[in-house]
Amino acid sequence: MTADSGDAPTVLSELREKAGTRLDPVHRDFFEGGADAEIALAENERAFRRLALLPRILRGSGPADTAVTLLGDRAALPVFVSPTAFQRLAHPDGELATARATAAAGTVLITSMASTTAVAEVTAAARAVRADAAVWFQLYLQPSPEVTDALVRRAERAGCGALVVTADSPVFGHRARDDRNGFHDLPAGFAAENMRDLPGAPQGGTLDIAMSPGLSWDDLRRLRAATRLPIVLKGVLHPDDARRAADEGVAALLVSNHGGRQLDAAPATVEALPAVVAAVGDRLPVLLDGGVRSGSDVVIALALGATAVGVGRPVLWGLAAEGEAGVARVLEQLRAEVAHVLTLCGARDSGDLTRDQVVVRGLGVAEC
Numbered sequence: 303m304t305a306d307s308g309d310a311p312t313v314l315s316e317l318r319e320k321a322g323t324r325l326d327p328v329h330r331d332f333f334e335g336g337a338d339a340e341i342a343l344a345e346n347e348r349a350f351r352r353l354a355l356l357p358r359i360l361r362g363s364g365p366a367d368t369a370v371t372l373l374g375d376r377a378a379l380p381v382f383v384s385p386t387a388f389q390r391l392a393h394p395d396g397e398l399a400t401a402r403a404t405a406a407a408g409t410v411l412i413t414s415m416a417s418t419t420a421v422a423e424v425t426a427a428a429r430a431v432r433a434d435a436a437v438w439f440q441l442y443l444q445p446s447p448e449v450t451d452a453l454v455r456r457a458e459r460a461g462c463g464a465l466v467v468t469a470d471s472p473v474f475g476h477r478a479r480d481d482r483n484g485f486h487d488l489p490a491g492f493a494a495e496n497m498r499d500l501p502g503a504p505q506g507g508t509l510d511i512a513m514s515p516g517l518s519w520d521d522l523r524r525l526r527a528a529t530r531l532p533i534v535l536k537g538v539l540h541p542d543d544a545r546r547a548a549d550e551g552v553a554a555l556l557v558s559n560h561g562g563r564q565l566d567a568a569p570a571t572v573e574a575l576p577a578v579v580a581a582v583g584d585r586l587p588v589l590l591d592g593g594v595r596s597g598s599d600v601v602i603a604l605a606l607g608a609t610a611v612g613v614g615r616p617v618l619w620g621l622a623a624e625g626e627a628g629v630a631r632v633l634e635q636l637r638a639e640v641a642h643v644l645t646l647c648g649a650r651d652s653g654d655l656t657r658d659q660v661v662v663r664g665l666g667v668a669e670c
């Protein structure tokens with residue numbers, strides 16, 4: 303036994319291991335991998351481990367309440383599902399399994415534009431479980447406004463409650479594992495289903511997802527004018543961009559480095575969070591994803607001012623290991639851990655947490 307390792311197995315790490323035995327190694331690399339030297343990927347997790355929670359005592363807080371409200375949607379836990387592409391490569395039920403498990407857990411699903419199941423099927427699967435299940439649509443703004451508009455109409459018709467615009471991908475990140483494996487396209491029998499029958503797509507086929515360094519705030523403004531759906535901006539790390547986004551009328555921000563898959567020199571998201579919260583936390587909800595692997599990670603982010611946090615890979619581990627039941631296990635484990643950690647911190651809910659409760663390990667109790 304190594305009392306000081308901090309690497310004792312957890313439900314999530316066991317699901318990760320099981321997923322590793324079930325996945326095609328090429329697809330496992332796609333799901334697990336990051337950009338370049340995978341520094342940002344590793345740092346997202348490590349940065350949480352460098353932080354500690356200072357509990358408060360004797361507050362009579364009673365049982366924890368993990369529920370939060372996200373853009374008017376009630377989430378039973380302050381953890382949502384971040385968008386991840388190509389889920390049918392993880393499990394035959396793919397996005398449908400994730401949608402059912404997320405709806406059953408009572409939280410928000412952000413479904414990827416690059417999903418292997420059409421968004422209307424994803425929302426239908428979620429709503430079959432819970433009539434008011436919240437599904438938001440992740441969107442890469444396309445260089446062609448007609449294509450973007452068609453995707454937006456598709457998400458609106460499917461009943462999505464928000465558009466999550468990913469802004470950290472002016473170009474696709476360099477993924478060394480995928481390069482080594484020659485993995486650059488979906489295998490035969492799978493398609494990015496939301497890209498079917500769009501303007502310019504081949505008859506009955508799909509359009510490639512484009513990433514464009516030409517996109518600007520003008521494109522975001524154009525999108526806002528073209529939809530009534532609230533817009534969440536994903537991939538915000540700089541406080542000035544956070545202020546600009548708030549000025550542009552964005553409904554929420556998602557502090558994210560794309561799970562370390564885009565700019566490898568990007569900071570760990572929990573390290574970027576405090577400056578973004580300081581810049582705009584009094585104006586709009588600030589969300590975070592990247593490296594969240596435990597209830598303690600969630601509570602640290604909440605104490606630093608996040609309204610809720612997203613998980614990407616943990617959901618893929620659950621999905622690949624055990625399908626819908628595995629995703630359900632991941633979300634239930636995180637809910638239970640958040641409740642437990644809140645209670646241990648003397649907090650009934652996230653509103654009871656304060657920033658001074660997060661300290662840097664090894665520096666005494668100086669605030670981070």
Ligand SMILES: Cc1cc2nc3c(=O)[nH]c(=O)nc-3n(C[C@H](O)[C@H](O)[C@H](O)COP(=O)(O)O)c2cc1C
Nearest residue numbers: 333384385386387414468560561592593613614615
């Ligand atoms: C396999 C994989 C696919 C992803 N696909 C998308 C995507 O289609 N759109 C997007 O905005 N982000 C995508 N992301 C990034 C996630 O939304 C999220 O930011 C990231 O996974 C969070 O980090 P975590 O995996 O450490 O929880 C993807 C991440 C992974 C691992």
Ligand SMILES: CCCCCCC(=O)C(=O)O
Nearest residue numbers: 387416474511512560563
């Ligand atoms: C050009 C293909 C787009 C797939 C996007 C998936 C994604 O965001 C990822 O990180 O992978």
